[in-house]
Amino acid sequence: MLRLLSFLLTVLVMLPPGQHAQAFDLGTDRLRVSGFGTLGLTWGGKKDYGLQKEFIHDPQFGGVSILTDSVFGLQVDFNIAKNLDATIQAVAEDRIRQDFNNIVDWAYLSYKPTANSVIRAGRMGVDLFMLTEYRNVGYAYLWTHPVIEFYKPISLSHYEGFDFRYSRRIKPGYFEFKVFGGQTGSDIDVGSGELNLRMRPFVGFNTSLEENDWKIRLTYTTTDTAFIKAPADPLVNALNRVPQALWPQAAALHDQLKGVDTQTHYFSVGFSYDKYNWVVQSEFALIASRWASIGMTNGYLSAGRRIGPVTLYTVGSYARSNNQPRVDQNQIASADLQGLAIATQNLLNAVHIDQNTVSLGMRWDFHSRAALKVQWDHTWTRKHGGGLLELNKPLDHDITLNTFSANLNFIF
Amino acid sequence: MRLLIILTALILFLPHHALADIVVIVNPRSSITALTHHQIIDIYMGRNPGLANDQKLQPYDQALDSTIRSEFYYGITGKPVSAINAYWARLLFTGRASPPKSVANDDAILAIIEKNPIAIGYLDKRYLNDQVTVVYTIKRQNQEKPDTELQNTHLSDTLPVTEKP
Numbered sequence: 001m002l003r004l005l006s007f008l009l010t011v012l013v014m015l016p017p018g019q020h021a022q023a024f025d026l027g028t029d030r031l032r033v034s035g036f037g038t039l040g041l042t043w044g045g046k047k048d049y050g051l052q053k054e055f056i057h058d059p060q061f062g063g064v065s066i067l068t069d070s071v072f073g074l075q076v077d078f079n080i081a082k083n084l085d086a087t088i089q090a091v092a093e094d095r096i097r098q099d100f101n102n103i104v105d106w107a108y109l110s111y112k113p114t115a116n117s118v119i120r121a122g123r124m125g126v127d128l129f130m131l132t133e134y135r136n137v138g139y140a141y142l143w144t145h146p147v148i149e150f151y152k153p154i155s156l157s158h159y160e161g162f163d164f165r166y167s168r169r170i171k172p173g174y175f176e177f178k179v180f181g182g183q184t185g186s187d188i189d190v191g192s193g194e195l196n197l198r199m200r201p202f203v204g205f206n207t208s209l210e211e212n213d214w215k216i217r218l219t220y221t222t223t224d225t226a227f228i229k230a231p232a233d234p235l236v237n238a239l240n241r242v243p244q245a246l247w248p249q250a251a252a253l254h255d256q257l258k259g260v261d262t263q264t265h266y267f268s269v270g271f272s273y274d275k276y277n278w279v280v281q282s283e284f285a286l287i288a289s290r291w292a293s294i295g296m297t298n299g300y301l302s303a304g305r306r307i308g309p310v311t312l313y314t315v316g317s318y319a320r321s322n323n324q325p326r327v328d329q330n331q332i333a334s335a336d337l338q339g340l341a342i343a344t345q346n347l348l349n350a351v352h353i354d355q356n357t358v359s360l361g362m363r364w365d366f367h368s369r370a371a372l373k374v375q376w377d378h379t380w381t382r383k384h385g386g387g388l389l390e391l392n393k394p395l396d397h398d399i400t401l402n403t404f405s406a407n408l409n410f411i412f
Numbered sequence: 413m414r415l416l417i418i419l420t421a422l423i424l425f426l427p428h429h430a431l432a433d434i435v436v437i438v439n440p441r442s443s444i445t446a447l448t449h450h451q452i453i454d455i456y457m458g459r460n461p462g463l464a465n466d467q468k469l470q471p472y473d474q475a476l477d478s479t480i481r482s483e484f485y486y487g488i489t490g491k492p493v494s495a496i497n498a499y500w501a502r503l504l505f506t507g508r509a510s511p512p513k514s515v516a517n518d519d520a521i522l523a524i525i526e527k528n529p530i531a532i533g534y535l536d537k538r539y540l541n542d543q544v545t546v547v548y549t550i551k552r553q554n555q556e557k558p559d560t561e562l563q564n565t566h567l568s569d570t571l572p573v574t575e576k577p
Binding site: 029073077106114116127167169174213274275368 | 450453454459460461462466468476477489490491492493494495497498499501502504505506507510513
């Protein structure tokens with residue numbers, strides 16, 4: 001209830017004065033105020049297995065929630081001078097830390113030195129995968145929420161730094177190349193508590209080629225975890241203190257669970273097709289990292305068919321951890337370490353990911369600035385593969401989960 | 413025989429609105445005299461059309477819910493206007509570009525193009541005058557207008573073609 005009130009208060013503070021759309025006609029081409037929002041109802045999760053579409057949200061252990069998908073955003077673009085613009089975007093949504101620093105999602109300056117290039121500096125949206133930059137703008141994509149298996153592991157919303165984008169039409173299509181660098185972080189809810197993450201340097205590039213009806217996109221990003229404060233810190237620190245003679249594997253397990261000073265590489269390839277009545281989109285990623293919580297492969301394929309203002313769609317998605325480290329009991333030389341060994345194995349099981357989802361849904365564009373969507377997700381999670389869920393108890397058997405969501409998406 | 417009579421009657425009573433083509437227009441003071449299909453797409457989809465000498469054009473849109481807007485975008489991209497609206501939401505809320513400014517109708521488009529040397533707009537060919545230059549034409553078949561802005565699939569076989577102005 002406190003988080004619902006907190007969300008509603010943030011929305012109220014962000015609402016611009018005036019009751020009509022005309023309030024945004026500010027009589028100048030230099031200033032533009034626009035916004036987006038989602039009013040969503042989600043039914044999902046089970047008593048011991050919480051649904052969490054993004055790590056910043058409270059998990060949902062059954063029942064109906066208005067917070068899971070609801071979001072409200074306001075964006076101000078201001079043309080300062082020829083080729084120089086400023087943009088601020090504020091986003092109100094359920095998050096573990098509802099402070100000014102998190103609400104201001106973007107604040108940057110952009111400069112166009114040539115017609116084909118743009119340089120930006122400030123706080124900007126993370127641009128890892130196809131939807132990461134606009135995951136909050138439900139009106140801009142087909143589904144009720146970004147595919148959980150693909151987008152939930154990216155808990156990063158923005159970064160502080162710069163980017164440079166070059167684009168031009170070449171023979172096969174419209175080409176774009178973007179390079180970026182800076183630092184990022186997030187404050188997320190991992191069930192057992194709050195996890196604070198700071199990553200720097202955060203650098204990468206993406207490149208795309210698109211024609212009117214198709215697009216292909218390749219991305220690479222690398223980052224180093226500079227700081228982490230997590231509920232599992234005491235256990236991880238205890239592993240670090242174990243003498244090698246008593247438990248030789250402890251050092252390797254510490255290395256796979258510590259997070260800090262761990263390099264992570266994100267590779268992805270994406271494809272989309274949109275023409276006449278068909279909408280197809282697919283992405284696959286490899287997240288390479290020693291950190292057991294993050295290293296995984298994931299992907300999805302979505303296909304939709306337009307019938308007048310209605311689009312019917314289906315999505316299939318998966319996520320699997322790259323490795324499944326296990327505690328080797330034979331290596332433990334002291335009975336005093338059994339408790340630590342069990343806790344370590346439980347943590348390894350809890351962060352391991354092995355999950356698939358099939359979704360069916362419908363989007364109805366009933367208005368030029370609003371759409372209504374409904375979606376059913378059927379999820380299979382394997383034993384000790386619930387790293388994308390919030391677990392109240394160890395997942396010692398395979399489970400299935402059903403999630404129903406209904407959203408009203410709008411822009412203004 | 414009865415079936416034949418019914419079919420004939422249906423054909424006779426079907427409306428035959430002769431829809432004029434959609435023309436893309438600029439100010440006569442502009443050095444641009446013709447644009448390609450790709451350039452029209454790039455201009456109206458927030459990309460750099462790569463015009464000679466990096467010339468700038470400021471695109472204007474018809475009213476958000478107008479039929480001509482949905483037919484224009486369907487004609488150049490093959491996508492329903494709902495997909496175009498979602499596309500522009502992506503561009504706007506990723507800070508890449510702002511959508512073309514909307515005006516009320518053909519008269520308003522004409523008034524802007526006549527005054528603004530870098531403006532570009534589109535309108536029904538029937539409302540053309542000699543104060544503007546046609547740089548691209550989207551052919552429309554003689555048929556009934558689509559019922560909704562979102563379902564104009566009968567335009568799908570009508571590929572846009574350029575016409576010499």
